[in-house]
Amino acid sequence: MKRGIVLLLVTMFVTYGLSSYFLVHYKVQKNDTLYSISLNFSVSPSLILDWNPGLTLTSLRVGQEIVIPQPPGYLYTVKKGDTLVIIAKRFFTVASLIRRANNLNSDVIYVGQKLFIPESIIGRAFNNEKFFIWPVYGTISSGFGWRIHPITGKYSFHSGVDIAAPEGTPIFAAESGIVEFAGKNGGYGLMVKIKSSSYEHVYAHLSRIDVYEGQYVKRGQLIGRVGSTGLSTGPHLHFEIRVNQKAVNPMNYLPSRIWVLRKELIGAGGE
Known part of the structure; x- marks a missing residue:
């Protein structure tokens, strides 16, 4: 048996739940990375981040205990x-x-x-009727285009669509691509920007980010949770699609029905 697998077996213990899954409590070893741990347990890095609030790509420490669900x-x-x-x-x-x-x-x-x-x-x-899928299940609370800003009260251009949903609602990548930005960004609050082949897509006001910069994410992969960070009146996802760095109406690219x-x-x- 490979040394790495032996270390996994020695350093983890299992807590069984009442449902059809269990939790592995894994202690981080020397030279571990988020990606290597995800490979060892056959889970995505996003799943590990979601189960361990506050964990980041650079915050892993030897001896730190993280929780990993099995099955994913x-x-x-x-x-x-x-x-x-x-x-x-x-x-x-x-x-x-x-x-x-x-x-x-x-x-x-x-x-x-x-x-x-x-x-x-x-x-x-x-x-899957179009190139993009809906990133979240909810209700459109504000459309694309000029509007009276609900906080500033000024007439301004809204560069995306707002999808209202309860805090903690999962957000999925609308299309596959590379995470170009993941973090705080002014009025956008916690934000993720993904670059795909011909588009950029932005997800803002998150309560939790479950991806890191440079990560490749597949369409439909969970990337975070709905929140109300930044300049926001309540829990929702602000979603943008950009072509050549210019915002376009997401409704022209999303399927006619959400679910x-x-x-x-x-x-x-x-x-």
Whole structure:
């Protein structure tokens, strides 16, 4: 057995949950990187960042303990007004698959409950009719173009669309590409900018960033969570698409419907 695998076995211990997943508590070893750890556990760096708030590419320290779920997946905290169907739509999947993953006997859930969302079921209901997919499930609260700014009260140009959703709602990469920026950016708050083949796409006002600069992300990969950082009136995602560094109307590039139930999911007990 390779020395690296031996180290993994020696330095980790497992905490079993009540649902169909367990948590590995891994102690960082000398020469570990976020990427090497992700390879050893067959998870994405984004997943590790999401499970370990405050962790960054450069903050790993020898002896530091991080949490890694097996199988790969994410946690969602139930909020007031949530139903299993609504939560499923936020992950672009169906309620029956979440119910099965959490060993639930019914659709009854309660505020504050932690639900495990396996990575394998995420994105089953992405609408792939266009080049881009919707980055978040929510409601359009402000469109592209000139408007009265809700905070400054001034007539100004809105360079994207605002999609209102509860804080903590997952945000997915609308198209594959390289992360060019991930961090704080003035009124944008916590922001991610991804460069794809012909476009740049911007995600702003996040509560959490789950990618790092230079990382390649695939379309549909979770890159962060909805928040209200920066100049914001409430939890939402500000989403921009840029062509040759000029903002264009995202609605011309996004599918006509946000969430699409496919035939193969209906047999799985879809909504």
